[in-house]
Every structure is written in structure tokens, then in C-alpha cells.
Amino acid sequence: MRDVAIVGVGLTKFGERYEVGLRGLMAEAGLAALQDAKISSKEIEAAYASIMASGRLTGQEHVAALLADQMGAKNIAATRIENACASGGSALMQGYLACASGMVDIVAVGGVEKMTDVTGSEATTALGGAGDQEWELAQGITFPGLYALMARRHMHEYGTTEEQMASVAVKNHENGYKNKYAQFHKLVTVDEVMKSKMIADPLKVFDCSPISDGAAVVILAPLEKAKKYTDTPIKIVASAQASDTLGLSDRDSLTGIKAASIAAKNAFAQAKLEPKDIDIAEVHDCFTIAEVMAMEDLGFYKKGEAAKAIADGETRLNSKLSVNTSGGLKACGHPVGATGVKQAVEVTWQLRGEAGDRQVKDAEIGLTHNVGGSGATAVVHIMRRTN
Amino acid sequence: MENAPAGSWRKQDATYNMTGSKCEKCGTMYFPPRIICRNCGRDGKIKEHKFSGEGSVYSYTVIRVPPHDFRNVAPYTVAVIKTNEGPMVEGHIVDNGKKVEIGAKVRIVLRRMTVDGEEGLIHYHYKFELV
Amino acid sequence: MAGIVGYGAYVPRYRIKVEEIARIWHESAGHTKSGLGITEKSVPATDEDTGTIASEAARRAVIHAGIEASEIGAIYVGSESHPYAVKPTAATVTQAIGAGPNLTAADLEFACKAGTAGLQMVMGLVGSGMINYGMAIGSDTSQGRPGDALEYTASAGGAAFIVGKKDVIAEIIATASYTTDTPDFWRREGASFPSHGGRFTGEHAYFKHIIGATKLIFEKTGTKPGDFDFVVFHQPNGKFPTNVAAMLGFKPEQLKQGLLTPVIGNTYSGASPLGLAAVLDVAKPGNKIMVTSFGSGAGSDSFVIEVKDAIESKRQRAIKVWDMINDKTYIDYAMYLKNNRSIKMR
Incomplete structure (x- = not known):
């Protein structure tokens, strides 16, 4: 190799x-x-x-x-x-x-x-095929519905709040505001997210990535x-992928994506790096709860501690760890098949120092985290500037 | 999509009565049913096993933006149910005037799930009611 | 002789009041309530139909009877609102209770008396020794044309009875029927709503047939109204059964327990079976019950039933009809349309 x-x-x-x-x-x-x-x-x-x-x-x-x-x-x-x-x-x-x-x-x-x-109704149905068609979509359990089931359980087990989840959207809209490729150039507040239309309780429309x-x-x-x-x-210094059951209910846990934590563990081992070495991360925030879980699955935070850290601003641009500088799926948009590749594009720009207004200072090592379905597939790449 | 009938027919034991499977080697139960035991692999001994249809709510949500076939029933509550036998299953919680919350006890009922247009089949399916 | 070994009932939880329907058509709720003797009716949920109601009642009956579903040799479902014109509700019920495949099954239609017709059929099969247990179900999600008087009464519900010879909770002593070709009420193939003969549905239809069948069974069994603890008549509204009871010499207290239409409407094929289930919920060993159904078109089936000791040991397994009636959620006319799948989605 x-x-x-x-x-x-x-x-x-x-x-x-x-x-x-x-x-x-x-x-x-x-x-x-x-x-x-x-x-x-x-x-x-x-x-x-x-x-x-x-x-x-x-x-x-x-x-x-x-x-x-x-x-x-x-x-x-x-x-x-x-x-x-x-x-x-x-x-x-x-x-x-x-x-x-x-x-x-x-x-x-x-x-x-x-x-x-x-x-939109047809797109919702098509996306539902990312879950278990026979046992989830056939029962009308939509994609937001699956993540809502995870969010509800995360709230129950760790005291995660809807406001904390909303802060993911606020941060990613801040970043997307600075990205000319992003779907949304609009700042949002926690209050606006909280008051937006309910899609699948507790997830509101501003908790969801767009079509x-x-x-x-x-x-x-x-x-x-x-x-x-x-x-x-x-340089691609790690490329790792893992899978899990297609259906949500067969998993060991609803409050994290096991495939993502396994892919992350293997990727860090390949790269001989640790989470603390990462300067920027593009993570799969198809829903705000997904970014909360991503930060925990990737090892950036202990289980149950990411939501508060995000709400406290620890993952904003140029803070402790810059997450979803592109705006993420939430603000940059989520053309499904393009998303995982777009994450690599954003990391490349950041590591080259070509990210303009949203450039993270001295970014040298970046990570992408791409999740399929409600977590049946997860792919983690780590990339490093080499000049 | 226009569905041919066999797709729902072959699942009827599971969709009407929650008939899943059990590995007689390691005792693990599965719903939906499966052919290869996750623990024992090719050494497993999978047999049909009918679930009691009883359990408790592990997580829940209310779907307010439904797929096409569910527009006339929205909004509807779906949940992950921890069955008394152990495995988790997903299903609808029908309205019976009780409040859904994590830990609430449920039991199986039979309802319509979807209908194929004006002339197609009616698909019946297990749902859950709060007890 | 064959008897009932278990039963199960089901009434959907939604109710719409006469006042709410009257509001839409600018009619007098007071006149309707006094004229029909009804205050509210049951409405199925969007995901309920005759098949789900029949299946739920059937599952409850199997539990109540304490038998294995595989022991059932016949299932008949009587309804005027089978979900399919061609594809048997009885097969859905068979699958839902885990019975079969070694059984005979069919759907029946005789307006509001198809459930009791099924009861007679399984009595015959059990009595002759062809089968050990048979199940008869009356279940409907009936529809009245919007704005028609029927809209105030056409409702949903059902009950299932398992007939056998072992651990009988109520012996069916005798049955008698009375049938003529009478055009009081009908629905043509493909029509959404039934048509009816207005006041013609009274004397020449309901009363003539109920009285005819009931008098036949009095003769056949040598009984008289005073011999019965309970009486159940078909109940298209609150008034007809009250009147026919009085005409035949029954007292209001004999009728009360099984008279459900004033608070749940006319459950059509479910009506007499639900009335009988409500009576069995409280009946004591030794009690005698008279049941006479009526189906438009027209005919009546009468039954003389005597309650047995086994009813006590199975009683706690029954989900009581009046408990279901009292556990309810009121809906308005708009929700009623949504539940009836009347809101056009395409």
C-alpha cells in the first residue's frame, strides 16, 4: 500500500x-x-x-x-x-x-x-429507505423519526436538552454564513430553532438538515x-469504515452510533493519532442530535458531555476544536450522495489554508465523519497537510 | 410505487402476531425473525418464536411530516419498545387516551398500516396500545 | 347442546355527539335525540376497520374461552362493511388469532344480523360434531350518508363468540329465525352509502320480523317474557328496541344492560352480539337471556340462552363492554371526517 x-x-x-x-x-x-x-x-x-x-x-x-x-x-x-x-x-x-x-x-x-x-413527501420516502425499509419505513418511521427516537433517549439518559441541540444549529449556521457554497446564509438563534415547526418530537425543522x-x-x-x-x-492518513444493524431497534444503544465509534477507533489507530490532535472536523450533522452523538462517538467528549460543551461554544470556529466549518449538513446542505465527498473538500480547503472567512488558524490535521442511515454505516477519514 | 401482493404476505406471521425467532443454542430471541443467529452464526439453531406482544416504551416520537402513504393518519406516535422477552422493536402507539412516556407498559393490537391506493391491498400490522 | 365457551367485544374509543352532527346540518339535536333515543355514537380510528375490530374481538374471545386458537374449526364474520368486496375478513381474523389452516371460514352479509346468522352456523357445525369449536363474529364500521338520519346512528363495534361443548359459560337452548324478502334498507354494489325506506323500516320490517322470530321461539321453548332475566334486541336506535320489548311484554329492566345504542349508536352486525356480550359480563349462573337480532332485507334470529357455572371462573378474563363504552374520547365533525378517511388526499 x-x-x-x-x-x-x-x-x-x-x-x-x-x-x-x-x-x-x-x-x-x-x-x-x-x-x-x-x-x-x-x-x-x-x-x-x-x-x-x-x-x-x-x-x-x-x-x-x-x-x-x-x-x-x-x-x-x-x-x-x-x-x-x-x-x-x-x-x-x-x-x-x-x-x-x-x-x-x-x-x-x-x-x-x-x-x-x-x-418533499416523495423525497422523505426515498430517504426513509436508508433505514430498515421493511420494519421502519413500512411503518411510516421517517428519517427524522429515527433520529428523534435517538434524541429522546439521549435526553432521557444524559439530560441533554432541546436548547443544547439547538446550539448545534446556531453554530453551524454561523459557519455556513461564511461559506459561499452553503445552502443557507442565515444566522439563527436558539430561540428561533426552539420555536420552529415540530417535525418529529423533539426535533424541529431547524434541527434537521435540508433537502x-x-x-x-x-x-x-x-x-x-x-x-x-x-x-x-x-495526505489521507486514515480511512476506516464500520457497519451495524440496519434497524435502529437491533442496536446495542440508541444514544450513540457504534459503527462510528469503531470506525473512529480504527482510523485513529491507522493514523497513530488521538482525538486531541485533530484541528478541524466535518461531522455528519444530519440532525442536531447527530452532531452531539458524533462528538462523543469520535472520542472528542465523554458520553453525555458533548451537548453542554457545544452549547458552551467549545466547537465554534477557531475555538477548542472547529467542527463543521462548512456549515455542516445543517447549513451547507445535504445532497445525500455528495455529503461525504464535500466533507473531504472542506477539510482540503481548510488544511490548504484556502477557506477564506472561515479559515481555521494553522489547521494541519482534519477529520471527516460520514454516517449512513441511522448508523448502519459509518466512515471516518483523517487527512493531513504535507508541504 | 405499485406493490405486488407477496411482499406483505410473506411477513404476515410477524406483522400480525409478532412471530419472531429464537436460537435454541444460545437462547437469544429475535424480532423481526432472522435465519442466522448473531451470536452462534452457522452453529446456531433458529426456530420460530411468537412474542407476547407486551413490553414497555424505551423511546418515542411523534411523526408530523409523514411519508406519502401515511398522510391521512399523521400525526402518529412511534416508539422503540423493549419487549418483555428482551429484544427491542419499533411500532406505532395508537391513541387510547393515555400519555406516552418512557417506561410506559404496552401491549399489541392489530390495525391497518397502509393501503395501496384505491384498489390495492390493505396492509394490517401490529401496533401497540398503552396499558 | 352447544353453547358459548367464550366471547370478546370491541368498541372503538372515539365518540361523536348528536349535537355535533346536528350542528353541521342545522338540525335540532333535541328532536333527533328524542326521536332516535340516542345521544352519541362510536367512531373508529383512521386505522381501524371491520377486520381490525373483528380481530381484536376474536383475540379477546380466545383468551376468554381459554382455548388454543388452533382448536377452532370454523370462523364466520358477519358484516355489511367488509374491507374488501372480494377477500374474506374471516381469513384476516384467522391469521390474526393464529388459527388455521385446518378450518373453514367465510364472510357473511345479512345487513345487521349477519353476526347471529354466523352464530347459528357454528352451532350447527359444533352440534353435528363436525368441529369442536366455532367462532362467530359480528363486526361493522357502518356508514350513514352525510345529512341522512342514519348519520346520527351508524357506528362501529363488534363481538366474537366461540361456540363449543366444553366449559360452556352459556348454553344456547334454542334458536329460531324469521325471514322474508322486504326492501326496507339496502346498498348496491359499489355504492358508498346505504339507502332506506324511511318509515317503512318500522312496522313492516323491524317490528314484524323481531316479533315473528321471538314468538316462534316462545312457542318452541314454551317460555314467556317473565322467564328471562335479560333481553337483547337489535338496536338500530334507542327507541325501536324499547318499543318492541314493551310490545312483547318485557320490562325495561330486562332490556337495560344490553341496550347500548343510545350511547354508542348502531353497530350494525355488531349490535345484538355486543348487547349479548354486555349481558354476559354481568349474568349469573342460572340466568336466562333472550336475544333477537334483526337484519334488513329482512330477517330475525332468536336465541334462548341459559348461563352456566363456568361463567364465573372466566369472568375476570373478559374486557367488559360497559367499561369500553365509558372509556372514550369525543371528537368533532372534522376529526370524524378524518377518521372516516373522508378527507380527500389526492
Whole structure:
């Protein structure tokens, strides 16, 4: 296995992109990544496309070949990766493995989701397929519903409050406000979150990530050849993934995501690092409670202590640990298949020092945490600046 | 989506009566039913096992933004139930005038879950009522 | 002879008051209440139908009887609101109670008396020795056309009876029926609501058939009204059963325990069975019960029943009809429409 680096990244603006379709989003992010790496389409040898529900949301399956074609990469091996909301992280891992193996050099990993071509009710149903279709979705248990069940139990066991969860949204909107790619450029207060419409008690609409269109692409190269494309290669120092039962009720605990803590433990071991070494983290805040659990599962806080720390501002930009500098899924948006790849794009920008108004000072090591379904898949990557 | 009938039919023992499974080697019970024991793997001995349908609320929420097929019943309460046998299951809590809270005791009832359009099947399913 | 070995009843918890329906149509609630002898009616939840009501009653009956569901050899469900035109409610009940597959089952329809018709059928099967136990259910989620007088009364509920020869709680001494072709009330295939003959439903339909069947069974058994501790008549409203009881020589106190329509409405196929269940909830060994159902179209089934000692040992397992009646949640007309799935979603 050889070292692998991210040498180019591209992102579309996230949001309700009514003017552009599935392939347009791919092309927009793909072109940005090619330009960023100053690389020719012809150099790409393999592509991994992550998308969760293109069939249900757009009618289009078989999207990896479409991604390769839209990026101008002719006749390459192109493969779709679907792991619900963790598709992006999983695709990045597959791209990493392909490159690290020595089989191919230049790999494009592209994530995309086009969600606004169906009604909100249809999108809710499609997303519900990330849980257990037969035993959760068939009973009308929606995605917010699953996280609400976790939130209720977290509140019961640890005294976590709705206000503390709201503070996650407040922080991530602060960060998203500074990100031109983010879906929302709007500051919110705890009071506004608390007074927003109830979706699945205790989660309100401002506790939930939105329905978004968007795409993200990263280009990987062997570290030894990375300098050809960039002055600041971002080395992938850990890539770990774990799974758990599809259904929530079969898990050991509702108050944490075991797959995430296992993936994190393995990632830290691979990187020979500890949570305290991390400067920035992009975590999977599909719901505010998810960020609370992420901070605990990743080892940044002890069980039951993250919510208070977040509410106290410990994870705001340039404080103890800067979390979700992009705005997270909450404010930057959550085009499902794109999310895991977008996290890597944001970490790359931060480690390169290209994050503008939201730049974290001296960021050297970053982490991404991408969760699929209600926790049946989790992927953790750790990346490090190498110049 | 237009459903063909076999999908719900094959699950009827489970959806009507909470028939799950039990590994006779290690004693672990499962709902929904499964074929391979999580503890014993290929050495396990899985047999059908009917659950009592009794348990208590472990966590709950009220779904206010439902999937398409549930629009006419929203809002509805769903819960994770800790069954008396041990395993957790998810299900609806029907309104019977009692207040849902963690720890509240429940028992199984049979209700409609979804209906396939104007002409399709009616899908019956276990739900829970507070006792 | 065959008798009842267990029973189960189910009444949905929602109620709508006569005043609330009258409010919508600008009618006088007072006149309706005095004219029909009813104050409120039961309404099923959105996720309830004849199949779920029948299944719940059936599950309770199996528990009450203390038998295994697999011992049941026949299930008949009487209703005028089967969820499917073609696909038996009885099969849903079979699955729901874990009975079968070695049993016979069918759905019955005879307006409001299909439940008692089923009771006669399982009596015959048990009596002949073809089966050991049979289950008869009357269950309905009946509908009255909005604005029609029926809207005040058409309600939901059901009861299930298991008939057998062992551990009988109430012996069915005799049964008699009276049937003619009488067009008092009907619903054509595909129609959402029934039609009825207005005042024609009285003398020539309800009263003629109830009196006909009841007099037949008096003759057959050599009994008279004074011999009975309880009497249950079909109860399309509060007035008809009260009047027919008086015409036949029964006293109001014999009728009271099984007269449910004034507070839950007309549960159609569930009506006489629920009335009988309410009586069995309190009946003592040795008590005699007269039951006469009525189904439009038209016919009546009469039963003479004698309560046995075994009723006491099973009594604590019964969920009492009047307890269900008193445990209720009132809803307004808008919620009534939502519960009836009358709000158009497409």
C-alpha cells in the first residue's frame, strides 16, 4: 500500500438548484476539480460515484458511467457506491484503496444527489429507505423519526436538552454564513430553532438538515506524484469504515452510533493519532442530535458531555476544536450522495489554508465523519497537510 | 410505487402476531425473525418464536411530516419498545387516551398500516396500545 | 347442546355527539335525540376497520374461552362493511388469532344480523360434531350518508363468540329465525352509502320480523317474557328496541344492560352480539337471556340462552363492554371526517 493524497477538489453551490439537473451538477463539480488539480480528463483512470437514491429521486440508475462521461473521462472503470448518506465517505474509501493498491494512479471520486425533482413527501420516502425499509419505513418511521427516537433517549439518559441541540444549529449556521457554497446564509438563534415547526418530537425543522441538490468531486493521486498537481497535497492518513444493524431497534444503544465509534477507533489507530490532535472536523450533522452523538462517538467528549460543551461554544470556529466549518449538513446542505465527498473538500480547503472567512488558524490535521442511515454505516477519514 | 401482493404476505406471521425467532443454542430471541443467529452464526439453531406482544416504551416520537402513504393518519406516535422477552422493536402507539412516556407498559393490537391506493391491498400490522 | 365457551367485544374509543352532527346540518339535536333515543355514537380510528375490530374481538374471545386458537374449526364474520368486496375478513381474523389452516371460514352479509346468522352456523357445525369449536363474529364500521338520519346512528363495534361443548359459560337452548324478502334498507354494489325506506323500516320490517322470530321461539321453548332475566334486541336506535320489548311484554329492566345504542349508536352486525356480550359480563349462573337480532332485507334470529357455572371462573378474563363504552374520547365533525378517511388526499 502506498500513500494517497487529495490533489484537486471541486464543489457546486448546494441548495435548491432548480436550474440544473443530475448530470449538470456532476459536470459542475467535476470541472471545478479538474481545474483545481490542473489535470486533464484523460489522466483519470478510475471513477467512483456516490449517490444514494437517484433511481427514486430522478429515475436514473447507472450513474458512475454518467459521471465519468460528464467529466470527459472516456472508457474508464467507473463504479457506483451506495451506502445511503455515507455513500460519499465509502466512495472516497474505495477510491483511496484503488489508488493505494497501485492498480491505478489518478482516481476521481464524485458524489451527487439531485433531490428537488420530486415532491418533499416523495423525497422523505426515498430517504426513509436508508433505514430498515421493511420494519421502519413500512411503518411510516421517517428519517427524522429515527433520529428523534435517538434524541429522546439521549435526553432521557444524559439530560441533554432541546436548547443544547439547538446550539448545534446556531453554530453551524454561523459557519455556513461564511461559506459561499452553503445552502443557507442565515444566522439563527436558539430561540428561533426552539420555536420552529415540530417535525418529529423533539426535533424541529431547524434541527434537521435540508433537502438539497449538489455535487462534490475530489481527485486522488499517489502521494509521490502529487506535487505534479498541487503545492499542498492533502495526505489521507486514515480511512476506516464500520457497519451495524440496519434497524435502529437491533442496536446495542440508541444514544450513540457504534459503527462510528469503531470506525473512529480504527482510523485513529491507522493514523497513530488521538482525538486531541485533530484541528478541524466535518461531522455528519444530519440532525442536531447527530452532531452531539458524533462528538462523543469520535472520542472528542465523554458520553453525555458533548451537548453542554457545544452549547458552551467549545466547537465554534477557531475555538477548542472547529467542527463543521462548512456549515455542516445543517447549513451547507445535504445532497445525500455528495455529503461525504464535500466533507473531504472542506477539510482540503481548510488544511490548504484556502477557506477564506472561515479559515481555521494553522489547521494541519482534519477529520471527516460520514454516517449512513441511522448508523448502519459509518466512515471516518483523517487527512493531513504535507508541504 | 405499485406493490405486488407477496411482499406483505410473506411477513404476515410477524406483522400480525409478532412471530419472531429464537436460537435454541444460545437462547437469544429475535424480532423481526432472522435465519442466522448473531451470536452462534452457522452453529446456531433458529426456530420460530411468537412474542407476547407486551413490553414497555424505551423511546418515542411523534411523526408530523409523514411519508406519502401515511398522510391521512399523521400525526402518529412511534416508539422503540423493549419487549418483555428482551429484544427491542419499533411500532406505532395508537391513541387510547393515555400519555406516552418512557417506561410506559404496552401491549399489541392489530390495525391497518397502509393501503395501496384505491384498489390495492390493505396492509394490517401490529401496533401497540398503552396499558 | 352447544353453547358459548367464550366471547370478546370491541368498541372503538372515539365518540361523536348528536349535537355535533346536528350542528353541521342545522338540525335540532333535541328532536333527533328524542326521536332516535340516542345521544352519541362510536367512531373508529383512521386505522381501524371491520377486520381490525373483528380481530381484536376474536383475540379477546380466545383468551376468554381459554382455548388454543388452533382448536377452532370454523370462523364466520358477519358484516355489511367488509374491507374488501372480494377477500374474506374471516381469513384476516384467522391469521390474526393464529388459527388455521385446518378450518373453514367465510364472510357473511345479512345487513345487521349477519353476526347471529354466523352464530347459528357454528352451532350447527359444533352440534353435528363436525368441529369442536366455532367462532362467530359480528363486526361493522357502518356508514350513514352525510345529512341522512342514519348519520346520527351508524357506528362501529363488534363481538366474537366461540361456540363449543366444553366449559360452556352459556348454553344456547334454542334458536329460531324469521325471514322474508322486504326492501326496507339496502346498498348496491359499489355504492358508498346505504339507502332506506324511511318509515317503512318500522312496522313492516323491524317490528314484524323481531316479533315473528321471538314468538316462534316462545312457542318452541314454551317460555314467556317473565322467564328471562335479560333481553337483547337489535338496536338500530334507542327507541325501536324499547318499543318492541314493551310490545312483547318485557320490562325495561330486562332490556337495560344490553341496550347500548343510545350511547354508542348502531353497530350494525355488531349490535345484538355486543348487547349479548354486555349481558354476559354481568349474568349469573342460572340466568336466562333472550336475544333477537334483526337484519334488513329482512330477517330475525332468536336465541334462548341459559348461563352456566363456568361463567364465573372466566369472568375476570373478559374486557367488559360497559367499561369500553365509558372509556372514550369525543371528537368533532372534522376529526370524524378524518377518521372516516373522508378527507380527500389526492
